Amino acid sequence: MKSERKGTKLFTGAASRRTVLLGASAAAIVAAFDRLGSPAAAQSLNAIKVSEAIHLGMYVSVYAAKHGGFFKKHGLDVAVSSAGGIALALPVVLSGNASFAVTGAGMSVNAVNEGAKVSNIAKVVGGVAMWAVAKPGTKVGGIADFKGKTIATLRFPSSTIQTPTFAMKDRGGFDPEASGVKFLQLPQGAQAQAVLDGRADFATMFEWDVSIAKEKFGLEPVFAFADIIGPLSWTTAMTQKSVIEKDPAMVQAFCDALAEAQAALQTDRELFVKASVAEFPQVAESVIRSAAGNLLDNSTAIPKNPTISKAEWDTDMAFELAGGSIKSARPYEEMVDNSFAEKATAKVGKAG
Structure with missing residues (x-):
């Protein structure tokens, strides 16, 4: 989406x-x-x-x-x-x-x-109806766990980039770029595959994409940005x-x-x-x-x-x-x- x-x-x-x-x-x-x-x-x-x-x-x-x-x-x-x-x-x-x-x-x-x-x-x-999805077993205890990670997103400009950026800066107190966070910008529908093949640690998605990623690719929602943004x-x-x-x-x-x-x-x-x-x-x-x-x-x-x-x-x-x-x-x-x-x-x- x-x-x-x-x-x-x-x-x-x-x-x-x-x-x-x-x-x-x-x-x-x-x-x-x-x-x-x-x-x-x-x-x-x-x-x-x-x-x-x-x-x-x-x-x-x-x-x-x-x-x-x-x-x-x-x-x-x-x-x-x-x-x-x-x-x-x-x-x-x-x-x-x-x-x-x-x-x-x-x-x-x-x-x-x-x-x-x-x-x-x-x-x-x-x-904010957005989740980070990842391979099963991936543990995310908080927003700081995204430091140094690669996140597959839609292409700029997109709230799949804006949302984690705001969460990291405003709620986490750190700058994504300075903390080694990389946004892998991809066309619609390519985010899940990037997580599967290891190019990205996470993908940020809306529904229906979250549930499609779970049903089709076996990925799991591991972090809800609404939890920290409110x-x-x-x-x-x-x-x-x-x-x-x-x-x-x-x-x-x-x-x-x-x-x-x-x-x-x-x-x-x-x-x-x-x-x-x-x-x-x-x-x-x-x-x-x-x-x-x-x-x-x-x-x-x-x-x-x-x-x-x-x-x-x-x-x-x-x-x-x-x-x-x-x-x-x-x-x-x-x-x-x-x-x-x-x-x-x-x-x-x-x-x-």
Whole structure:
């Protein structure tokens, strides 16, 4: 899975890198609405477009809202399309060709730094969903164990490089280059083989690549970067402030659907599988089921709700600055409109 999160200017067009519905499954909820019909579903649906950075399993909140019927329940007919890069999703919104962008939160900062009026309205990925994989038996006690090692990554710019670099510098207190860390930059799909043949000690990967490496090559995830980086607003849904002013009901409906989907994903593993199989038919279901464990049980990647906290925003700003995705940070109070996500989360809580 490609990721591009290194400081490319947003408008250049150049691709740069990147409670719970207790006691009821999402399938049962959707079936109930299908049988009984809701007022929103009975009305004509509001067709909107969502521009995502690239097609990634960790964006499953959006896919679950679509395939689980939550967008439809709230009166939305949502079309999701990949922009082809982390810096490319928001310009689609700014041009008026989509209502929401789903991409790295830093891209909203770059846009505002260049004069756009944008707000982050929901959290889509709440943690660094990246692992280091290695041969079975490899022991990693902490980030310092990467000193002097070779790590297979995607080609620069990529968060497969940015994430370990940030973790080493900010959490480990050492400079990768000065500590003998080498990044072996390879095309998509070549990282696992580099570990197998000994050219690299580790490979840094997203899902589905982690589970594919395990199933196809016998490699094991040995280190979760989320464990030391912690929760952050890694990927958000964002929109123009003019869209919020013009159609707040549509924004609320979008957040309501996300909140219900995220809550349902925590209790219904089959919703994850259903939505992911629909979006990634080329990925084996066994891989998807394995990835569900990593994304839902072993990381904070899939949020329990779409609210964005100040602490999550501040951590992401530090991450983006360290990796070069942004040149300067902007404050939470300016960049986040949490009101829609808060209302949506409260509704789910009452429903539960």
